[in-house]
Amino acid sequence: MRYFANAPADEKAMLETIGAKSIDELFASIPKEIRFNGKMNLDPALSEMELVQFFNELANKNTYTNMTSFLGGGMYHHFVPSHVDQLVLRSEIYTAYTPYQAEIAQGTLQTIFEFQSMITMLTGMDVANASLYDGATACSEAVLMADRVQKKRSKVIISGLINPQFREVCDTYMSHLDLQVVTIPQDSSGRTDLAATVEAIDDNTSCVLIQSPNFLGSIEDVAAFAGVTHKKGAMLIVSMTEPINMGLVKSPGELGADIVCGEGQSFGIPASYGGPGLGFFATRDKFVRQMPGRLVGKTKDVNGKDGFVLALATREQHIRREKATSNICTNQGLFMTMATIYLETVGKVGIKKVAELNLQKAAYLRQKITSIKGVEIPYQSPYFNEFVIRVRKPAASVLAELEKKDIVGGLDLGRFSDDWKNDILVCATELTSKADIDRFVTELEVLA
Amino acid sequence: MYPDDLRYSEDHEWVRLEGDVATIGITHHAQEALGEIVFVGDLAESGDEVEKGDSVGSIESVKAVSDVFSPLTGEIVEGNENLDDSPELINSDPYGDGWILKVKLSDKSELEELMDSAAYQEFLKEND
DSSP: OOOOOOOOOHHHHHHHTTSSOOOOGGGTTSSSSOOOOOOOOOOOOHHHHHHHHHHHHTTOOOOOGGGGEEOOOOOOOOOOOOHHHHHTTTTHHHHHOOOSSSGGOOOHHHHHHHHHHHHHHHHTTTTTTTBSSSHHHHHHHHHHHHHHTTTTTTEEEEEEESHHHHHHHHHHHHTTTTTTEEEEEEESSSBBHHHHHHOOOTEEEEEEOOOSOTTTTTOOOOOHHHHHHHHTTOOEEEEESSSGGGTSSSTTTTTSSSSSEEEEEEOOOOOOOOOOOEEEEEEEEGGGGGOOSSOOOEOOOTTTTTTEEOGGGGGHHHGGGGGSOOOOOOOHHHHHHHHHHHHHHHHHHHHHHHHHHHHHHHHHHHHEEETTTOOOOOOOOOOOSSEEEEOOOHHHHHHHHHHHTEEEEEEGEEEGGGGGGTTEEEETTOOOOHHHHHHHHHHHHOOO | OOTTTTTEOOOOOOEEEETTEEEEEHHHHHHHHOEEEEEEEEEOTOOOHHHHHHHEEEEESSEEEEEEEOOOEEEEEETTTHHHOOOOOOOOOOOTTTTTTEEEEEEEGGGGGGOOOHHHHHHHTTTO
């Protein structure tokens, strides 16, 4: 869709058609006393050339891109195939807003349907929505959904190892509800304490929320949590920040989850400055009427031809109002499209290969680190592409020294708990080279 | 369209009394206004105490949702389980197989507050 600005002659013709003498006349109903009559406090306009120079100078302040990074913990560096940018930059895709008369936008609906389908395949669930804003809000919506399904229950059990930012958002969403929230501590293996969970679950428990792989990088025993959760009639929610893991690890759906949600940034979306993200959300057929977000369905029109529609709209706020499943009435269209292109580019075979590369790089990193005296690997649980290393001084100081060598060593876990003051979360993806890892290990050895 | 032996509420529900148990449903006018009904949800359960005016369930068509309000105070004794698989019964047989809930009345005098068939049809004309 091309854009042409209106020339003065076009404006004149339009004004004549509607019978107005000037554009100002259209604002006649606004009383003169409340009109702003001064000059806007803006700098003078820049030419395109000056603007480009301005932003280039700003961008050059970003030295991170020149550094070797082992940073994960919620957003991840992955290779984005050129397909994604090339296709998504088409103006009819790039500038499209959420459709209000959705059935006319068959292309948009088809893209959403493809996204939904792939999310169900990856997560092992029955139905997925058109996407939510990010993993944190998706996680929060999951807790609220479980609360709606389990009308007579009011206790929520949350693992202490879900991403702390997700937890903060969940707390905000739950703050207006009368819920009893119990946080489960970690065990010595770096996973959520199952025994403590069993202790805490009762007949008043609406849901149990865990993240896998969790914030420390460990893969939780989802099947075990599903077992103890269902025994008491509660729902299991599995959230995740690194969905690439599903290319290799058994899907939460296969293991008994009732809701699977998470952050889809790893699917072809740059980490940027920590956002925006992409929330994905999937559940079982029997809960679909309580699922938030837009839902696209495939059906046949009056002539028997295939077509796409927005389904179960009665869940949404423009119809259900205060009883709606959520106040969201859109989706994360652009990023969802990029994720769809990414997933369709790598395909069923490629996503497995990407996942394998991640695990192999992380395994090599871990193997090299075990040989460093003074650096410990505290948790012996299964991991995917990130895990915790423990140094002998505060993580923050070690990371500061590494930065001088143009290495972002990982995430300072001391920021989130005093118990983790000397812990760093390190991540390796398919983008991490053997040389990167070897250099990192050499520098760590010096600092340990 | 509006059987003489029933009583009607301003929320377009009908009541059939048998002993002290009242069967409740929605009227022809209501099912026609809603269009094709695709789901009946949140139905109050047996044993639930309801007051006149309480929401006891919701009826969904493709593009609209409507609450069902109890026109009487009492205790729910039964819900029509056939509506789970065949919500369209409300459209095809609103006063028969499309019944929604049975309530054991606690105050029979509340029936006086409801309209008879003639009054309801008058009410529909006035509010059209």
